[in-house]
Amino acid sequence: MKPRQRKQYFRNMKRSDDSEREKRRKRWRLIQELGEQRIPYLSPADPGFQELWDSSYAGLALRQCSVLPDGLHERVQSALITLQRRGCLLRDLVRVRDRDVFTAVSRALVGQPGYTYRYLDTRLFAIPWHCEGEEGQKDENGKPCCDSDLRDACKAFWELNQFFCSDVRPQTNARGVKRSRSDTENSEDTPGEGMCEESVKDRLLEEKQEKEKKEEEEEDSSQGCSHSSPLSSTPPPNVGRLVQFNITLINYMDPTVMTQLKEEPYYGMGKMAVGWHHDENLVPLSPVAVYSYSCPAEPKNEGVTEKDGQGQSKDKEKETETEGEGTCKEELKEEREGLEKEEVQKEKACWRVGLKVAWDIHTPGLALPLQSGDCYYMTDDLNRTHQHCVLAGDMARFSSTHRVVQCCTRTLDYIQKRCSEALENLQTDPEKNTKSLKSLLPSTLQHTEDIHNEVEFEWLRQYWFQGRRYARFCSWWNKPMEQMEKDWKEMERMLNPYSASVHRLG
Incomplete structure (x- = not known):
């Protein structure tokens, strides 16, 4: 490496190290303030879940599987399985806290021809999705770049992307769509609660540092584009009018194979497939759309028979309760607690997305279960002000995460x-x-x-x-x-x- 190359390289490394040290300082201070306590989090079974969603996580919108057009589920799920069977989903070597580690999730990037996506010091190169009527690139022998099966799979992701582009716009106005609400109901966007004064100061300081870092990088590289999403309160002119997702990151993980998944450390939410993070290098304030597909469960044990037996025993209890009067309060309380525990276990068996307000230990977290075929959007500034993680369920799971990546240097x-x-x-x-x-x-x-x-x-x-x-x-x-x-x-x-x-x- 030449002297000037070394100088530029170490200057970039110093900026990265400074940013990482600042994050560690914040994390350490919050952990000290928290002590051995766990921050509370709410799931749909908990009282106040709806109110917490509306007040502090209003940028999250859930779309049930039934909203997708006829046949799209089958095409997308078939495409996901095609990528897995062909061996296209691979684990990436990424840089996390000064260590090179392999991701627990296997991934592939699909998107606009010639696009890339950079995360955790790793650049992914997109397999082009094939738009309707597009033949695609051919080699010198006239052979297409992909075979017909892979081409059909990539086209299915393009079709899903087209649906998300048209569907996400009304959802940005109807924030926080819940399962129990109509798809057309709007909820007002309210600011997050529970942010301590010191966290607010930290966020303002972080914004200032990010702005200075961006200006310094632009001056050094003369590229006019930061390597991380700028923290801006004003959306780009095109984002508010039309969303055009340009890539999707396909993910796959089987939790039964990955035996070393870490426990979620702050809330006790369970095993994490993907830790707490912001999605990097996206157009500021652009939404993120996610399609979730859980594979059919393997018949490892007689879980169905067990549930049936539980159901029968509950029916018998109800019969005896109606026949004999005056069931004691202790038995009713035990039954209620048993039902609550069973509900919690059912939720933890599902894959879930966890959300928290960044650098805040006072606002409860949110854990949203995902049924197979469900979609969710992260809109407005949710990806900037909040962090999210993916909590592993019992079954294997695919996801297709559609994003608007920065294209100035990508x-x-x-x-x-x-x-x-x-x-x-x-x-x-x-x-x-x-x-x-x-x-x-x-x-x-x-x-x-x-x-x-x-x-x-x-x-x-x-x-x-x-x-x-x-x-x-x-x-x-x-x-x-x-x-x-x-x-x-x-x-x-x-x-x-x-x-x-x-x-x-x-």
């Missing part, structure tokens, strides 16, 4: 333009067939080096390490990445001092 078109910018400083003598630099100005050479580093560290290394795993399923990225490697080698020669001087002299 697409193939962007990085190809950057390569063209750098190579504009290279000229070829047609007579001598030699190449030389048009300008040796330090600013021009620095600009070329910045692009050279970005191509290498943000694209080529990420692709050759993790992205090309998908080449055996889809060849879409093969030719673009080969060309990018050629451009990188050209820039490497341009930045070689000896080569540059020789070329310049002809």
Whole structure:
């Protein structure tokens, strides 16, 4: 690595370390304040669940499985199983708290051709979804980039994406749609409660630091785009009018295989498939749409017979209760407690999404059970002001999480333009067939080096390490990445001092 590369690399690492240290400081202070106590959380069976949802989690909207168009469930679920059977769902190596770890969830990115998504220092390369009537990219032999089964699967995700794009807009106005309410009922958006004064100060300080960090990054890289979602209170002009999800992150996990899932540490919600987090690198205030599909349960034990027996015993208790008068209060209390425990166990058997107000230990958390085929939206600034986790159920589960990712530095078109910018400083003598630099100005050479580093560290290394795993399923990225490697080698020669001087002299 060259001296300037090292300087840029360590400067970026210092920013990342500073941000991580600040998060650790906040986490440590909250844990000290909390002590050994658990923060309360509410589920649908708990009193006050509805009021808590309306007051502190109004940006969450639930859509039952029945709202999807006829046949879409079958196509999407078949597509999810196709990806799993083909081996397209892979665990990613990510960076978490200075450690490289494999995700518990297996993933694949599907979306607009040429789009990528970056999270936890890992870049995913999208398998293109095939819009209706689109043939897709072909290789030099005229062969499509994907086979027909994978193409049909990706098209199903595009159809689901189209539904979400049209359905999420009314849900942004009708916030907090619950199972017991009509799909057209609106609820007023009210601010979250229970935020301590110190947490408010922390959030304001965090916003200030994020703003300063963004301005510093823009000045250093001259790219005009932050690597994290800016904390803005004003939505971009297009988001309020029309939502266009451009990628979906497909997830799969079987909790019976993953034996080392961590317990949720703050509320005691249960085993976590995905820990507490904000979704990264999204367009500010853009919504997130999630489709959840739980696989049929394996008949490991006689759970159904057990439940039937419980039901019969309850019926007998009811009969004796009606026949004989004056069942004692203790028995009624025990029966009520037993029913409540059974309800809690049923909820924990389901996959759930957990939500909490970020950096707040006073507002109760929310745990929302998800039936197979349910969808939910995170709208407004919920993803910015709150954190969410995924709580594992008893069955295996797929999800398709649709997002509006930042495209200013995340697409193939962007990085190809950057390569063209750098190579504009290279000229070829047609007579001598030699190449030389048009300008040796330090600013021009620095600009070329910045692009050279970005191509290498943000694209080529990420692709050759993790992205090309998908080449055996889809060849879409093969030719673009080969060309990018050629451009990188050209820039490497341009930045070689000896080569540059020789070329310049002809």
